[in-house]
Amino acid sequence: MTDQKEVFIIGGGVSGLGMAVQLRRRLGHQNFTIFEKSDNIGGTWWHNRYPACACDIPSHFYSYSFHLKPDWTTTYPGRDELHDYFMSVAEKYDVIRRCKFNQMCLRMIWNQSRSLWECTFQDTVTGELTIREAAVVVSAVGTLDRPYIPEIPGAALFKGAAFHSARWDSSVKMEGKKVVVMGNGASATQFVPKLVEEVGPKGQVTQLVKGAHWWIKRGNPRYSESFKLAMKYIPFAARIYRVFLAWELESTFYSFFMTPNGAAMRNKIREATAGYIEKEAPAEYRDILKPDYEPGCKRRVNTLDYLKKLHAPNMHLVKDRAIRINEHEIETESGQVYAADVIIYATGFLTQRWLFPMEVRGIDGKDLQAAWDLAGGAEAYKGTVITDFPNFFILYGPNAATGQHSVIFHSECQINYSCRLLRPILKQKAKSIMVKPEAQKRDLTWVHGKLQGLVFNSGCQSWWMDPVTKKNTFIYPDPMFKYWLRTIFPIWSDFDIAQDGRPAKTTASSRFISILLLTLLGAAAMLVMNLKVEHLATGSIANVFVPTRHSLVTWN
Structure with missing residues (x-):
């Protein structure tokens, strides 16, 4: 275990817990630590305790694909049942002992010569600062966990x-x-x-x-x-x-x-x-x-x-x-x-202050927040990785969700995609992986170009949009099954992978194979979904969220 490179996961909510589990399941990687600013795991489902707090996505889909729960009590479970579920996942996969609670990440600086992230943490109880190093950092801080309170005189x-x-x-x-x-x-x-x-x-x-x-x-x-x-x-x-x-x-x-x-x-x-x-x-x-x-x-x-x-x-x-x-x-x-x-x-959250309060500096000291400000809002390749910031991954990242789907599903897409990209780092001898600038630009051009044809860009005002630039930083411009398809097979030619400080060679065939497989899978999925859309355009979708037609479901 001591020979394995260390992975830091910032945040112990739904995404951070899922990332920790999949590092073990998919890569056999044991050397990771979750840094959580509060005193327990669960994120949203630990902090929110208001009366009648519950999920608004059906329970059997608001759960991990690798840890199914057959005995959910209701379609839309309450906060306590949800938190108990996430605790059961942490206990099954022995995650709790790998958590450091009451630790907030304030700063991350990439050391290019050593291919390491130097991270500064603050104890949220004592205020003590510590500096730790890791080869890989995964941000799982979420966006609906920093309450917004308006400034009102008096x-x-x-x-x-x-x-x-x-x-x-x-x-x-x-x-x-x-x-x-x-x-x-x-x-x-x-x-x-x-x-x-x-x-x-x-x-x-x-x-x-x-x-x-x-x-x-x-x-x-x-x-x-x-x-x-x-x-x-x-x-x-x-x-x-x-x-x-x-x-x-x-x-x-x-x-x-x-x-x-x-x-x-x-x-x-x-x-x-x-x-x-x-x-x-x-x-x-x-x-x-x-x-x-x-x-x-x-x-x-x-x-x-x-x-x-x-x-x-x-x-x-x-x-x-x-x-x-x-x-x-x-x-x-x-x-x-x-x-x-x-x-x-009940005034929402600081949704457009991505990664707050972390300061993230990549290659040559590039400041991530400054780069995002220059771009008019947060952005990332497939919502997960950013050029000039090697070995850094964002879960629940920019433009990686549709707003009407299970956050766990798209987090799992990102988690599994991150594990695939991490294989050369954690299982082989690569030092770092980083998306190429031209690949990121191509991906973002596609995302924001396609958003123009959706209702979100019809003059909407919502927390999905940057309040100043009006850039949509949240929504993925396609159904989530397409995001899943696009994250199954990494296009390795879109990445620079460094071994011993030198770029590794990538082959053109990897891109061709990935595109071919995605095309075949996408064609099959589109055939099925198009049949569904034809029905929805003429039928009722008023009860689209209520799966009560099953004969084995009973009402309270």
């Missing part, structure tokens, strides 16, 4: 409790309190109904929102015991079910195309959301709840009972913006004043 004067929903303060007793919630995204839609119940008849929940969403009505079916047994004992049943769920999620992407078929699918989304609002929301709030932008511009929001809960007498929804916070109240742009004992910020 916030420091507030006498009550104030916190972000991703850092929920469970010590605050809500009963009888006047609570102001800012924001109405996926998190708020989950916790507001529970919050209304917690404050009780003597309390009040006021929700300030700036916009609306394309709401999706969903239940949360419980899996029956017979279904669980089928998933466990019938050969390939769980994998076939995963393919079905992936198919359903994948089909949504075709509504993003600015084509007649795409427009027809978006119209059905409009009709479904409008009907849902008219049926379940109070008349006084319907205009506030109706979005004024194209379906697909933002991630759609699944809701179990949010619209119904707006009927509660102690619930008040208003389209307004806080402009000042006083000791016991909030002033809004419209001139209204709301009394407040508690303020909850």
Whole structure:
């Protein structure tokens, strides 16, 4: 083990844990360390503890392909069940003892002469700094883990409790309190109904929102015991079910195309959301709840009972913006004043501050953030590697997701792709691997060129876009099965692989073989998906996320 090169994984969430496991499974590599800034693994599912916190992707697909769980209790599991699942993965593959908790990476500098990354870490409890070296660094810091709290004049004067929903303060007793919630995204839609119940008849929940969403009505079916047994004992049943769920999620992407078929699918989304609002929301709030932008511009929001809960007498929804916070109240742009004992910020995350707070310097001291600023936003070859930054990999990287799919699926695509690229480094004698500038430029030109034909670039405002340059740094411009296909076989001629400080030779045949295999796989997959799209353009996709047709699924 001591002869193996060391790999640092920054972040112990879903992607970091998956990377650690696959280093062992795919490469037999044992010399790795996970550096996690908090005191446990799990990332999002460790930090988020707000009431009713749950996943909005079906459980059997929001899980690792190498660690299937046949006994999920419901279609959309809660936070505790999800975290228990990730802990079971860490325990099975003996990952915990390879973790260093309360460690935040502040700086990474590439030492070209030694082919090593020199990394500076800070203990988040004591503040102590340490410098460590590794041949390879994998960033798995994620993007939905750095809460954004708007700067509002007077916030420091507030006498009550104030916190972000991703850092929920469970010590605050809500009963009888006047609570102001800012924001109405996926998190708020989950916790507001529970919050209304917690404050009780003597309390009040006021929700300030700036916009609306394309709401999706969903239940949360419980899996029956017979279904669980089928998933466990019938050969390939769980994998076939995963393919079905992936198919359903994948089909949504075709509504993003600015084509007649795409427009027809978006119209059905409009009709479904409008009907849902008219049926379940109070008349006084319907205009506030109706979005004024194209379906697909933002991630759609699944809701179990949010619209119904707006009927509660102690619930008040208003389209307004806080402009000042006083000791016991909030002033809004419209001139209204709301009394407040508690303020909850459901205001999202710093999604465009990629890799924050890390400073990353590559060949000749090149600063990664400066390079991204010059480019108008974060970018990477296939969302994973960057020219001038050898032996550095980014999971959940730029333009590597569709926004309506399982984050675990596209993370696994990147993890497996990274393992393939790491084979010359960890299993052979190569010193470093780096994508060539022309290959990265070609890939990015294709990505952002194809994005022009999708709904995301139709004037959208969302956290997927850089707020200044309007560059889309998140979305992959094709269905995720195509991303999977494109990451199966590395095009080795796109990389410089150095052995003993000298570039290694690459062959033209490697590119030809990779393209040929991808073409054959892609043709088969496209045939199947095109049949699905023809059906979706004329049929209903209102229930695309709800796999309740299976006879072995029962409702609560």
